[in-house]
Amino acid sequence: MASRSERPDAVWTDVDACTLPTPERPVRLAEFDTLFATSVRRVDRVAPTLLRLELDGAAEATARDLAARESGCCSFFTFRFAASGARTVRMDVEVPATRVDVLDGLASRAGEARA
Numbered sequence: 001m002a003s004r005s006e007r008p009d010a011v012w013t014d015v016d017a018c019t020l021p022t023p024e025r026p027v028r029l030a031e032f033d034t035l036f037a038t039s040v041r042r043v044d045r046v047a048p049t050l051l052r053l054e055l056d057g058a059a060e061a062t063a064r065d066l067a068a069r070e071s072g073c074c075s076f077f078t079f080r081f082a083a084s085g086a087r088t089v090r091m092d093v094e095v096p097a098t099r100v101d102v103l104d105g106l107a108s109r110a111g112e113a114r115a
Helices: 022-039 057-073 097-114
Strands: 040-047 050-056 078-085 088-094
Touching (some): 022 040, 057 078
Antiparallel strands (some): 040 050, 050 088
16 A cells, blocks of 8 residues: 555645645535535546546535635635536646646546446
């Protein structure tokens, strides 16, 4: 098993631009892991800077709340939501090219949780 510093998903929680206090980061990570494990139906890497998650529609309010809080501490994230079916919602996560490593980590966690 890779060490935390070698894992791509470790990068997104150790970002210098994040203003979330370090002790709160594991809690936020657990919130994302729960969302991914319970609600993600599909993970698509649309572009190097764009991740698209298809979520169970019942999780939309939770996902929007989590996205809003994450944008508050990591302003380089852009989250967009759109209905993608009768019972699904699309959550797009975009980052600037300088933060692709962060998106790599998020995509890795989403994919692992879904598997």
